[in-house]
Amino acid sequence: MQSSGILPLDHGEWAPIGGSILRGVTPEIVGDILRKLLLCERRLGGAISGSALDPIDVNPRDPIALQDAARDLAAHVGLEDLTFVVSMAKLATNVGGHVELRYAQSEVFIELDSALEELPQSALAALAHEVTHKLLHEHQVWIEPVLENERLTDIAAVYAGFGAMLINGCESERVTTSGQVRTVQSFKGGYLSRGELGVTLAAVERLRPRSGEGGLTLEPEAARAVADGRRVLAGIWPDENPASVADEVREVVRSEQAILATVAKDVTFLREHVLPALEKMAKKSHRRLREVLAEISELGFV
Numbered sequence: 001m002q003s004s005g006i007l008p009l010d011h012g013e014w015a016p017i018g019g020s021i022l023r024g025v026t027p028e029i030v031g032d033i034l035r036k037l038l039l040c041e042r043r044l045g046g047a048i049s050g051s052a053l054d055p056i057d058v059n060p061r062d063p064i065a066l067q068d069a070a071r072d073l074a075a076h077v078g079l080e081d082l083t084f085v086v087s088m089a090k091l092a093t094n095v096g097g098h099v100e101l102r103y104a105q106s107e108v109f110i111e112l113d114s115a116l117e118e119l120p121q122s123a124l125a126a127l128a129h130e131v132t133h134k135l136l137h138e139h140q141v142w143i144e145p146v147l148e149n150e151r152l153t154d155i156a157a158v159y160a161g162f163g164a165m166l167i168n169g170c171e172s173e174r175v176t177t178s179g180q181v182r183t184v185q186s187f188k189g190g191y192l193s194r195g196e197l198g199v200t201l202a203a204v205e206r207l208r209p210r211s212g213e214g215g216l217t218l219e220p221e222a223a224r225a226v227a228d229g230r231r232v233l234a235g236i237w238p239d240e241n242p243a244s245v246a247d248e249v250r251e252v253v254r255s256e257q258a259i260l261a262t263v264a265k266d267v268t269f270l271r272e273h274v275l276p277a278l279e280k281m282a283k284k285s286h287r288r289l290r291e292v293l294a295e296i297s298e299l300g301f302v
Helices: 027-044 063-076 120-138 146-169 194-207 220-234 242-298
Strands: 002-004 083-089 097-100 107-113 171-178 181-188
């Protein structure tokens, strides 16, 4: 199974109006972000460190640097037992990366589009997205349709601590000059706009207070988007006691986790005690049946 990593944005494009307004980030989008974050808290909350990771310096043209970056990202989300093999290749139009997803695999293969070789921040964002795909795959988290699952993956990447990488790299630009010719190479990708990522980062700050969140290295426009995201949330998530909301969410999650733990305990008991007894009984019945058939055969009835 392979999953695409980057597509052009077709909605929710971020643009500052008057320096502080997020265009396209509607209340419905904010609600969707919060619902997906709650899903992450339920399914991933006990599996990740809870800390945010500052962007890593990586040269996409350096294969060893790519492997090292993938290893660091994987270790941050508890996937250090897997070996990530990353390569650059010419991918299909509008695909920035993909990852091979299989169960019981020891090696995970990721390809990033060669167009990202000159855009380190966008390459890192794509890599973080693909590693998060594997994180969700390991925990069997998937929603339909595919586009919504891709948006969930971006949100989960922020939740897992890769938010600075995604919000810095979702839009990037490289300017080169040769003589009198000035060339601008720009890139805009991902499944969330910069404004949506700002809201997501701001929500994660409240949902999972973590060391290092306030000291992340953000590009100026990325920092502005996070600041705007905090303002968007202020009206629906009171500043007076944001921890209380997070505590309520965690209490719901703990309750569900307790139920799941009980179910797992019951399943283990059935597997270890009831099923062996039933198998023993079945074998005994089959043995007795064979004996009866043998006796009937000796009497000449078969």
